Amino acid sequence: MKVALFGTQFYERDYFNKHNSDSLHELSFFDELLSVETAYLAEGFMAVCVFVTDKVDKPCIEKLAKIGTTYRFAQRGL
Numbered sequence: 001m002k003v004a005l006f007g008t009q010f011y012e013r014d015y016f017n018k019h020n021s022d023s024l025h026e027l028s029f030f031d032e033l034l035s036v037e038t039a040y041l042a043e044g045f046m047a048v049c050v051f052v053t054d055k056v057d058k059p060c061i062e063k064l065a066k067i068g069t070t071y072r073f074a075q076r077g078l
Contacts, residue, residue: 002026004045004069006034007053016049039063047071 001024005016008029016027028045032038034054040063042048048069050056056072064072 001047001071002028002045003047003049003073004028004030004042005049006030006032006038006041007051034060036060036063039069040067042069043067045069047073049073 003025005012005027008016008031013029016029020027030038030041032041034042034048034050034056036055036057036059039060042064046069048064048071050072061072
């Protein structure tokens with residue numbers, strides 16, 4: 001599954017890559033926080049992983065749905 005991860009730091013990327021060692025998921029990391037303005041970056045991804053700093057409001061969710069992103073995962077901290 002292609003997963004877009006927004007607002008990630010280098011140490012978080014290492015963590016996610018370590019726990020994806022079987023490469024079941026194709027992870028792509030973005031420095032930008034997820035919002036309605038940056039949701040277009042998730043086009044072509046089945047899922048997004050969101051953090052507490054992202055702005056995932058109704059317009060953002062509607063934009064994600066419109067571009068075909070069907071799963072949204074919340075990450076609470078490492």
